Amino acid sequence: MKDKNKFLDYPKLIKSNLLNVVKYALKKTSEYGLSDKHHFYITFTTNFQKNIIPEYLKSDYPDTMMIVIENEYWNLKTYEDYFSIDLKFKGKIEKLCIYFSSLKTFVDPSVSFTLNLNLEESPQLKKTKSNKIKKQDRQIENKSNVIFLKPNSK
Numbered sequence: 001m002k003d004k005n006k007f008l009d010y011p012k013l014i015k016s017n018l019l020n021v022v023k024y025a026l027k028k029t030s031e032y033g034l035s036d037k038h039h040f041y042i043t044f045t046t047n048f049q050k051n052i053i054p055e056y057l058k059s060d061y062p063d064t065m066m067i068v069i070e071n072e073y074w075n076l077k078t079y080e081d082y083f084s085i086d087l088k089f090k091g092k093i094e095k096l097c098i099y100f101s102s103l104k105t106f107v108d109p110s111v112s113f114t115l116n117l118n119l120e121e122s123p124q125l126k127k128t129k130s131n132k133i134k135k136q137d138r139q140i141e142n143k144s145n146v147i148f149l150k151p152n153s154k
Contacts, residue, residue, distance in 0.1 A: 011119040018115050022106045026083050029069065030076040039070035041107040048102035050082070054094050064104065067096070 025040070043066045044051065046058055057065065067087060069076070074086040074093065082099040106115040 015117055015119045018106075018117055019100045019103070021115060022100065022103065022117075023078055023083075025106070025108070026076065027078045030078055034070070037110040038108055039068065039110060041105070041109065042067050042069065042098070042103060043105040044098050045102040045104065048099060050097075050099045051102055052095075052097035054089070057089060057094070067098075 022042075029038075029040075043064060046053065046061045046063055046065045053065075067085075069085065069087075072088050075095070076085045077083065081101070082097050084095060084097045086093050086095050088094075104116075104118045106117065107113065
């Protein structure tokens with residue numbers, strides 16, 4: 001049985017559709033190349049288990065890495081779950097396979113376009129919100145028969 005409370009998981013739905021924009025841009029780039037000064041900055045989680053990148057890059061960028069797709073890139077291919085590309089690092093051409101689920105940002109600065117794909121709330125943020133709600137509940141709690149209405153502050 002499916003979780004009825006999660007049938008509208010908006011962060012997941014939004015991320016999935018934002019990733020479709022990235023997939024489309026990369027697919028068109030692989031077919032036609034870049035024009036009109038378009039270029040991409042793609043930030044991703046380096047240590048994502050399925051990503052395939054050279055060990056020295058994992059060592060240099062253990063958490064997050066940004067790649068630039070502009071003038072020197074080769075063999076850009078898009079697949080359902082990932083894209084592959086050959087880029088030059090330290091004078092050597094390396095093949096990378098980057099899973100879309102590991103992407104954090106996608107930027108095309110030529111048209112001031114930015115997608116933040118890091119939509120999941122961090123556990124710390126959730127905890128802070130939870131503590132704030134509990135504090136508000138304690139402030140409103142009243143043991144008498146008087147009801148206090150707290151106005152919404154905007």
